[in-house]
Amino acid sequence: MDLDSNVDATYPNVAVWVFDTDGTGVTNVTDRRTVGRDLDAESLTGKSRLEHLVDSPNGTPPIALLDDTESVEITVVVPDGETLKIYRWGVYKISDGTAPTGLRAELLDGGDTVQANENTTDTESTDPASPVASHINSSGAPSVFKLRVYNATGNNYTTDGVGSHFAYIVE
Numbered sequence: 001m002d003l004d005s006n007v008d009a010t011y012p013n014v015a016v017w018v019f020d021t022d023g024t025g026v027t028n029v030t031d032r033r034t035v036g037r038d039l040d041a042e043s044l045t046g047k048s049r050l051e052h053l054v055d056s057p058n059g060t061p062p063i064a065l066l067d068d069t070e071s072v073e074i075t076v077v078v079p080d081g082e083t084l085k086i087y088r089w090g091v092y093k094i095s096d097g098t099a100p101t102g103l104r105a106e107l108l109d110g111g112d113t114v115q116a117n118e119n120t121t122d123t124e125s126t127d128p129a130s131p132v133a134s135h136i137n138s139s140g141a142p143s144v145f146k147l148r149v150y151n152a153t154g155n156n157y158t159t160d161g162v163g164s165h166f167a168y169i170v171e
Contacts, residue, residue, distance in 0.1 A: 110143030
């Protein structure tokens with residue numbers, strides 16, 4: 001059956017698979033899907049890959065009950081010579097959505113040294129040249145960086161806890 005002639009403008013024809021055939025059946029198949037890093041999200045949605053990342057942060061530690069000086073974190077492996085770039089981050093009390101002074105989003109390098117921090121409920125950037133925070137791994141080997149929520153408020157948040165979000169890439 002010739003499907004091309006049976007499709008009108010209401011139902012567009014998108015060549016996802018191409019099948020070569022002969023009298024005995026299928027002889028070759030070509031997969032024309034674009035997936036993963038090759039996917040051009042902008043042509044599909046009108047938003048850049050970075051805008052999608054900022055809209056849907058990929059790093060979200062669990063809601064945590066934190067005493068003063070406690071933290072919760074997620075880890076990110078950063079290959080040598082690569083940079084961890086954060087394009088959105090925020091921390092907040094679950095009860096009211098605020099970030100009291102001392103409640104911080106932090107970027108730690110492989111030696112657990114704080115390289116950047118901010119007291120914010122939500123800071124973002126969609127400019128590829130201007131991440132909110134970044135740090136290059138120049139250790140000579142892959143390194144485990146951390147994105148951390150740190151409570152230095154002098155208060156305990158053990159009833160309702162602390163939430164957070166991070167949007168980052170390694171490149």
